[in-house]
Amino acid sequence: MPRPEVLDRIREAEQEADEIVDEAERDREERISDAHAEAEEIREAAREEAETDAEARLESAREKIETERETILEEGQQAREDLEASAQERTEDVIDHVTDLFEEAVHAQT
Numbered sequence: 001m002p003r004p005e006v007l008d009r010i011r012e013a014e015q016e017a018d019e020i021v022d023e024a025e026r027d028r029e030e031r032i033s034d035a036h037a038e039a040e041e042i043r044e045a046a047r048e049e050a051e052t053d054a055e056a057r058l059e060s061a062r063e064k065i066e067t068e069r070e071t072i073l074e075e076g077q078q079a080r081e082d083l084e085a086s087a088q089e090r091t092e093d094v095i096d097h098v099t100d101l102f103e104e105a106v107h108a109q110t
Helices: 003-109
Strands: none
Touching: none
């Protein structure tokens, strides 16, 4: 093969190699870009899932707190009613006692 033909074939081979390298570089960049986009989608999905889970836990805690609040209020109401009943019973005893003391004081003055 004459030298000019060999040089032409070498140049063609180098050009093909350059094209292959360029194509591989573009493919690499595209894959990297796709991987970054996919990673961002995964992060966003994980963030949304975490927020949803946090909201569910918060709602559950609120419901538990409300239940406990209602129980405490009911217990407080019952304790109040018991105290009122006890005070009412003692009121009559106190009235009788004060009346007795008054009568004794009146009799003591006479």
